[in-house]
Amino acid sequence: MKVDVITIFPRMIEAALSEGVVARANEAGTIDIRAWDLRDFTDDRHRTVDDVAYGGGPGMVMKPAPMFAAVERIGRERGAPDAVVLMTPQGRPFSHDEAERLSRMNHVVFICGRYEGVDERVAEGLVTDELSIGDYVLTGGELPALVVIDAVTRLVPGVVGDSASVVEDSFVSGLLDCPHYTRPAEFAGRTVPDVLLSGHHGEIERWRRRQRVRRTAERRPDLIERAELTADDRQELARWQAEAAQAGLGKPKEKGDEGD
C-alpha cells in the first residue's frame, strides 16, 4: 500500500514513522509512506502556502494551487491514488469501518490542513473523502493523518506480526476488548482471574467473550445496541443488567438528581 502525506511539516510525519510497527513495515516495504512538503509546490520567493480569507474574518486560509500541484506530482511519480483524504474537523467521523475500507486500497493521499482551513476548491476538485478523528479541534491535520495512517496500515496484511491480534481487537466485532494480564499472578495484592490460569481453553474463551460484552455494555452502551450478539452474549448482558440494577438500588443520589 502506498501512502502519501501532503503537509507543511513533513518532519512531523517522518518522526512518527521512525519508531514502532508502522515504521518497521515501512522499512520492510510492506507499506510505502512518503511525506511531501507543501512549500515545494509554491512558486513565490517566500514559499507562501496561505492567504487572507475572502469576506474577511480572522485567520488565514490555505491556498489551493500548491495542493493541486502536489497531488498532480504524486499522481505522476507514484500513480493515480484511489483516494485523496482531507483531514478536517468538518469531515465524516473516522471509525474502524473507515479504516477497513481504506486498508483495502492500494494508494491513499492525505492532505493536512493548518490555519483556519483549506480553500473549499480543494475539497470540491481534489478530495474524495473528508475525515475527522473526533469532535475537538487540533492545530493541524498532521496528527489526525498519523492516527488514520496507523489505524489503516495495521490492517494491511503483514504489518502486524500476529494477525490474530488484529482480528480480536476492539471494534472488529463491534465490541470492546477484554482485560489482559501477564505475570506475576499476584501483583500489589491483586490477582489474575482464576479461569485464565486454568489452562481450560474453552472456559477462557467464554470468559473473554463475556468480559467483552460486559465492558461494552458498561462503557459504550451506544456500541452494544449495534453489536452482533449471540444467545450466550444476551444472557451475559441480562446478568450484567440485573447486577447493575441491584448495585444501583443502594446508590446515593448524585448531585443534580435531587428534584425539587
Ligand code: ADE
Ligand atoms: N484538523 C484539526 N482538527 C481535526 C480533527 N479533529 N480531525 C481531523 N482533522 C483535524
